[in-house]
Amino acid sequence: MTDVIAPPGTHEPTELHLPPEVPLGDGHEPHGGHEEHGPTGILKWLTSTDHKVIGLSYMITAIVIFYISGIMALFMRLQLATPHSSLLTFSQYNALFTMHGGLMLYLFAGPFAFGGLANYIVPLQVGAPDMAFPRLNALSYWLYLTGSITMLLGFFVAGGAAQFGWVAYAPLSSATSSPGAGPDLFLMGIALTGFSAIFTGVNLCGTIFYLRAPGMTMFRMPIFTWNMLVTGILILIAFPVLTAAVVMLFCDRHFGTHIYTATGCHLVNGHAMVSCGSPLLWQNLFWFFGHPEVYILALPFFGIVTEVLPVFSRRPVFGYKGMVFATMAIAALSTGVWAHHMFTTGAVLLPFFSILSLLIAVPTGIKFFNWIGTMWHGQLTFTTPMLFSIGFLFAFLMGGVTGIMLASPPIDFAVHDTYFVVAHFHQVLVGTAVFGGFAGVYYWYPKMFGRMLRESLGKWHFWLLFIGFWVTFMPQYVVGLLGMPRRVASYPSNLGWQSYNLVSTVGAFIIAASFAFLLVNFVVSWRKPIPAGDNPWDAHTLEWFTTSPPPHHNYTHLPPIRSERPTWDYNHPDALTVPHGKGVHTNGKANGKVTASV
């Protein structure tokens, strides 16, 4: 049935001074939130438009793909442990790194962040009953799932999966250089998941602009929601360009166009044919998507960290408005830096892209210092989500510094397409998507399932991952500076690179072991649950006000929303969040009403 929703708060307050209740549906009495709505079982999964069900589907699919892609990486590292390993053929290795990159970037990091966690959490954080377009939301998930299957089908066709790298540079990705169905499946997988992302972006922007609860002004939204809004806008900027580029590449491959290929350019009376294609065009289009894409991947996880750090420091976010403006600045700058991936073509305007790339360090640095400021003078408890967030800080710090080095074209000339770059992007991506993402998993798992994950297993996961992370990627910086290129299935044995590669492989297996602990944690916490309650972490934002898991349409009661920490204000009237500009310390107002505006 369709639920026509009236917002919470249309009745008088009860004697318990609880916030007013929500009347659900069309005049029904309020429920305790446990009523079954609609179909159950497999049919529920196929037809549900509830953002929580969809978000969970996304997250489970994404984590499964993460494990599959991780196993691919393990094979790659095994191959590189010795210089001329015969574990994999060159063709298999090339397919593995293409698919590892494609799976992680298109099918795990993005969908987990904006399709999974944001889908689940953003409506809760703004006090909405669901996303703005529930059926579009469900369509996004099905396009994501089918897109993932499409990409993975590449392994099962003759000729194997795509082997041209996740960036699919033309003309290597043309039909003559990469024939077969595997590359086509890769490209079509990108197209399907691209549409999935675009629809999710529409949903995010619509929900955040239109479905906020009364009192939840834009500057009272949690930073995670702000980041998801900016991510949604970046998605709308970037993904259509990618989809168009991929469609054109498909046309080049199958319909005889010469958009990206310069082959077959014939001299006509000594002059080149005007219709010669340009491989540079693919690079420009792809990276115009590609660079905002990495910020689409990073910003949600920045948001997660900004949720976790205040809770476990028992302080508000430091510099809330600075965080918001820094996020906007990062998004704005990220659309202007795409050609820093093309410095070595010799065909791009070096100083323009260099200065903008260097400038991105400024808002990122602002966020960093705000995170530190959040913890300053706090009372830190090192729960698993907090550990992962701090691990993110360390990982991203070094990844960011090496990124600044790469933003300088002469340095980039020296290390482009070497393992230095591989180490850099793994540091930033693993730092954000893995450390930040699993911080989110451990943080919000109690809200989603009503039970706690085991802290001891979580700590094993963190420490093994943290140690394995540094052991894997630090040697890669060194060997990249020595000149080892990326995307190579073998390397000369007389250059002294083997010891670094061997250490890196050992690190990769340590990381793999850490993820075994996560699986065990999931199983144990399900079999022997520890009930979580509504707010096990004494957290601040609105989603912790409702039950765990939240009821259908999310809220039966809502507190008054007078700051960016409505749940905290309700639970701690002696330490209210004071609006920006009104002083730094609490003054003990009991009813949460603040008269002046920002």
Place this chain on the structure above:
Amino acid sequence: MALGALLLTGCQLPTFGAYKGATSQARSTFHLWQGFFIAGIIVGGFTLLLITWVIFRYRRRSDEMPRQTQYHTVTEIFYTVVPILIVIGLFVATVLVENTVTAVEPNPAAKIDVYAFQWGWEFSYPNGVKVIGQTTDAPTMMVPTGQTVRITLRSYDVLHGFYVPEFNFSRYASPGYYTEFDFNVLHDGVYRGQCTQLCGLYHSLMFFNVRSVSPSAYRTWLRVTGAYQRTHPNSIGQLPADLHANINGTVPSYSGNSGNSGNSGSGNTGNTGGALSGD
């Protein structure tokens, strides 16, 4: 500026893992790297210390409610402005080195056309000498030490990367346009190179060498090899028979066509990319 002073004293600093550089351009890049690395240590180290300090100092000691400070405008302005200044400094240093590295001078002593293909290299000299090698049969490019060498880089088929680690330099070879760069090798020696942009199945094996000898030895080599190749055309290495594509629509012929070597493929300069490469 402090950064400039640091760059000037660069020769006494550690290399931080990079090559000092075998060409004059590479030396500039190396000093820039040292400057960036030091800036990275300072800024990164400072932030690292802050994080570590916070983790240890502010562990939970009691149930006392901590100060709920939400902002501090002066501090926030400080850590906005200071990074901007650092970035501007890094950018200025970058532009100075970048102009040195990408500069092409009007009259180089040696001009070599480099063609990349799947999976090897062709080095083509102005007097008709060609050096061609595939995968592990790596071709060696002879260059004169101490003089400017101009490379014009193209690809016959897909993107490749011309990368010499000890030159601290790489550039893409692309079909459809050519790109040019200069280098001045400082000392005699053999420097290994490798393709650095994924180009298909045997990308890992696309090796080459750059061998730098004295200018007189270079001229001798050029003359002798040119004469030998004219009388023994079969001694020139072979391009692969199934070379996928080429720039001007015909299979490049190299036997006895010494006059063509400078022209093949130069008719199609593609887009403005070629013009920008000389910035």
Place this chain on the structure above:
Amino acid sequence: MKVSAVFLLLLRTFFGIVGLVYWFWSYEDGGGLMLLGVTLLGFLPGLYYFFWHRRFHGHKYFFWGNIPAAGDRPSDREDAEMADGAGVIDAFPGSSIWPFVLGMGAFTTVLALIFGIWLAFIGVPLILTALAGVTAESRRGGNV
């Protein structure tokens, strides 16, 4: 509302400036056009919110008309109570088979491009059925 407008317009002005700088500095077409596209993309909702905000605050709608001020929506007011948001928010379809059908149709059609056009005979009807189903569902306010 005002925040949304300012946010989007500021971003777009930034892109516009960057785009102009890039265009005139590099004469490179691809990037210049893409930056122009982003600028225009942002002006669309940004200007929409801008004029909406002006209407809700009693300013003349563009340069003509006299609309009485209605104030901000409850979600934009800082002192709003829950009761202020009373009334129907929106229609949220509880469950619907049509996204799944549309997704499967898109999947099959895409595979048709790769494996053979015969698959399109399955995929396109699925898509059309789903589109019809969603439209009927919306009109009836519930599952078909």
